Amino acid sequence: MEQQVRFEDAMQKLSEIVEKLESGEGSLDEMIRLYEEGMSMVKACERQLDAYEATISKLNETAEGKRDAE
Numbered sequence: 418m419e420q421q422v423r424f425e426d427a428m429q430k431l432s433e434i435v436e437k438l439e440s441g442e443g444s445l446d447e448m449i450r451l452y453e454e455g456m457s458m459v460k461a462c463e464r465q466l467d468a469y470e471a472t473i474s475k476l477n478e479t480a481e482g483k484r485d486a487e
Contacts, residue, residue, distance in 0.1 A: 424465045427458045434458070 422430075434455040438448060 422458070422461050424462060427462050427465075431455055431458045431462070 434451050437443065438451055438455070443451075
Protein backbone atom coordinates (compact mmCIF):
# COMPACT_ATOMS: atom_id res chain seq x y z
CA MET A 418 0.00 0.00 0.00
CA GLU A 419 1.35 3.41 -0.99
CA GLN A 420 2.07 5.74 1.91
CA GLN A 421 0.12 9.01 1.88
CA VAL A 422 2.45 11.96 1.33
CA ARG A 423 1.45 15.51 2.22
CA PHE A 424 1.00 17.65 -0.89
CA GLU A 425 3.53 20.22 0.30
CA ASP A 426 6.10 17.52 1.09
CA ALA A 427 5.61 15.94 -2.33
CA MET A 428 6.08 19.31 -4.05
CA GLN A 429 9.27 19.94 -2.06
CA LYS A 430 10.58 16.49 -2.99
CA LEU A 431 9.74 17.12 -6.64
CA SER A 432 11.66 20.38 -6.54
CA GLU A 433 14.70 18.58 -5.14
CA ILE A 434 14.45 15.84 -7.77
CA VAL A 435 14.18 18.35 -10.62
CA GLU A 436 17.21 20.22 -9.30
CA LYS A 437 19.25 17.00 -9.22
CA LEU A 438 18.10 15.94 -12.67
CA GLU A 439 18.87 19.36 -14.14
CA SER A 440 22.35 19.29 -12.63
CA GLY A 441 23.21 16.31 -14.82
CA GLU A 442 25.38 14.91 -12.07
CA GLY A 443 25.10 11.26 -11.22
CA SER A 444 24.90 8.02 -13.08
CA LEU A 445 22.25 7.12 -15.61
CA ASP A 446 20.85 4.58 -13.15
CA GLU A 447 20.53 7.32 -10.52
CA MET A 448 18.84 9.67 -13.00
CA ILE A 449 16.32 7.00 -13.97
CA ARG A 450 15.59 6.23 -10.30
CA LEU A 451 15.07 9.94 -9.61
CA TYR A 452 12.80 10.26 -12.64
CA GLU A 453 10.70 7.30 -11.47
CA GLU A 454 10.47 8.78 -7.98
CA GLY A 455 9.49 12.14 -9.44
CA MET A 456 6.74 10.60 -11.53
CA SER A 457 5.45 8.84 -8.43
CA MET A 458 5.33 12.22 -6.63
CA VAL A 459 3.52 13.81 -9.60
CA LYS A 460 0.87 11.08 -9.53
CA ALA A 461 0.43 11.47 -5.76
CA CYS A 462 0.01 15.24 -6.18
CA GLU A 463 -2.51 14.76 -9.01
CA ARG A 464 -4.58 12.38 -6.86
CA GLN A 465 -4.56 14.83 -3.97
CA LEU A 466 -5.49 17.76 -6.21
CA ASP A 467 -8.37 15.72 -7.67
CA ALA A 468 -9.58 14.92 -4.14
CA TYR A 469 -9.31 18.59 -3.12
CA GLU A 470 -11.23 19.63 -6.24
CA ALA A 471 -13.99 17.13 -5.50
CA THR A 472 -14.26 18.39 -1.92
CA ILE A 473 -14.45 22.01 -3.09
CA SER A 474 -17.10 21.12 -5.67
CA LYS A 475 -19.21 19.40 -3.01
CA LEU A 476 -18.85 22.41 -0.70
CA ASN A 477 -19.88 24.75 -3.51
CA GLU A 478 -22.89 22.58 -4.37
CA THR A 479 -23.93 22.57 -0.71
CA ALA A 480 -23.54 26.34 -0.51
CA GLU A 481 -25.55 26.78 -3.74
CA GLY A 482 -28.27 24.51 -2.41
CA LYS A 483 -28.52 26.53 0.79
CA ARG A 484 -28.72 29.80 -1.16
CA ASP A 485 -31.45 28.39 -3.42
CA ALA A 486 -33.44 27.25 -0.38
CA GLU A 487 -33.44 30.76 1.11
